[in-house]
Amino acid sequence: MNRRDLLQSGTLVLLLGKQHIARGATIVAVRVWPSKDYTRLTIESDGEIKARQFFIAEPPRLAVDIEGIDLIPALRELVAKVKSDDPNISGIRAGQNAPGVVRLVIDLKQPITPQVFTLPPVAAYQYRLVFDFYPVQVADPLETLIAERLADKSQTQPVPFSTSPPAPDPLGELITRQSGKPATSNAAAAPPPAQNKTAAVKPPPETLVPTAGKTDRLIIVALDPGHGGEDPGAVGPGGTREKDVVLQIALRLRDRINQQPNMRAYLTRDADFFVPLHIRVQKARKVSADLFISIHADAFFTDRPQGASVFALSDKGASSSAARWMADKENSADLVGGVNVKAKDAQVQKALLDMSTTAQINDSLKLGSAMLGEIGAVGKLHKPRVEQAGFAVLKAPDIPSVLVETAFISNPDEEAKLRGEAYQVQLSDAIMRGVQRYFARNPPLARNRPL
Ligand SMILES: [Zn+2]
Incomplete structure (x- = not known):
């Protein structure tokens, strides 16, 4: 049984303790893929990371708390990766919200439906935390x-x-x-x-x-x-x-x-x-x-x-x-x-x-x-x-x-x-x-x- 199964099986999660779930993951890469269809932001790490997100309507932005990591240069560089001509997001801000918790604030250019999900290691990639920003209004x-x-x-x-x-x-x-x-x-x-x-x-x-x-x-x-x-x-x-x-x-x-x-x-x-x-x-x-x-x-x-x-x-x-x-x-x-x-x-x-x-x-x-x-x-x-x-x-x-x-x-x-x-x-x-x-x-x- 792998760690993911353990976490999903409910009661066992208490036995693991918080530090085992989240602590120790290191961000190895961050990537932004802008397009008209959607903008994707990927945070790749050497262990699973957890994120909680909440939407703020005015001005439209998505705040994401990532647990188990500290603010590192890779995350600071993420801010610079968003280009001004990205159709969906206008910028990202990163800050240390609490010890071991980094808050990203993603400023949105238009109403967006976000999808947040994780991907297990595959091919050349380790663990990926993915944010997809889909525009609400799409042209026919x-x-x-x-x-x-x-x-x-x-x-x-x-x-x-x-x-x-x-x-x-x-x-x-x-x-x-x-x-x-x-x-x-x-x-x-x-x-x-x-x-x-x-x-x-x-x-x-x-x-x-x-x-x-x-x-x-x-x-x-x-x-x-x-x-x-x-x-x-x-x-x-x-x-x-x-x-x-x-x-x-x-x-x-x-x-x-x-x-x-x-x-x-x-x-x-x-x-x-x-x-x-x-x-x-x-x-x-x-x-x-x-x-x-x-x-x-x-x-x-x-x-x-x-x-x-x-x-x-x-x-x-x-x-x-x-x-x-x-x-x-x-x-x-x-x-x-x-x-x-x-x-x-x-x-x-x-x-x-x-x-x-x-x-x-x-x-x-x-x-x-x-x-x-x-x-x-x-x-x-x-x-x-x-x-x-x-x-x-x-x-x-x-x-x-x-x-x-x-x-x-x-x-x-x-x-x-x-x-x-x-x-x-x-x-x-x-x-x-x-x-x-x-x-x-x-x-x-x-x-x-x-x-
Ligand atoms: Zn092919």
Whole structure:
């Protein structure tokens, strides 16, 4: 029986004594992950720490008493980690409230629903105390997407995909915007709120551009860069983090998709923060995405394996033991990234996502094959066929969903390729061609949507 079980079994807690529960923990790191979705604050320690929090409405702030620690430089440094452009919190103050009790006061920029939970040691992490600050008022993502689309159309002419890549690399700017800053790219592209609302309600008819397909509505492609925030994903021998390169590839792919007259990309994350697996699916469903493409980079214990692979969901076991291993590895992202398992929403969503359908899997296999053909033309393939396993992130019952392992980040040559612009461009072009090839054969159905 471990210490956690003892504490939960009630009567035994008295036998342990307070000093055993809390005393002696040392803070080893504090991290802040700002984003539009939520801001996360993580306090990592070498033992379990206890916290009590209370909300103060005017001005809005959360006070947290952490027991069993003294004010140390790491906590004082925390104060400096909050940037002024954090969408949710404006600052943190730390002080010694009583011997062995540190009080943090987190000043909030807007009404927030906080979630506080602990995570047991996993991967490279020791004990984590996590504070998630969710804004109470959230913009409708579909409305935002359509408003962005309309704003883009009024500024730029659509560029056909088949022309050469755009001259100035827009990713340079995107990466600058994303580094060390909150996820503002969607917000930056959107018009001010008032205009936003009008635009979404009354789309001007001339913005509907029919194309070769059989539908003239806007096609929404959900792009899902794996990992993020607390979860770096796989790390290459040269230190390249999966979460960074897959975001760069997703941003490049986003640009290609948005250049299409009838397509719009929606990113489940557009900056460095963690999104739980079921939330990624939920986000794609909220915007009624037509496709879901999760982007990852493989890793293995040895540096030899190489090449890209494409995965779809399976409803009857994995297509190979390697595919099952890969799904288990990707599904463990929630443990590393950190999910509040007690949140009601998480349980409801997980239950909903267990209704996989044969139709979804068939469409996903078609999409995967189209992509694999195109990726194979620009780089090595690890497996020539679409593999299947129980990836949690591919479980939207109504959206064809694939997971692309872009290359092996554990292979030094492929790690170098993943970091470089050339392969990122080739790969995003190839995925784009795969999407187009899929839609050419499987035109999207008409939908009751404003655009
Ligand atoms: Zn991954």
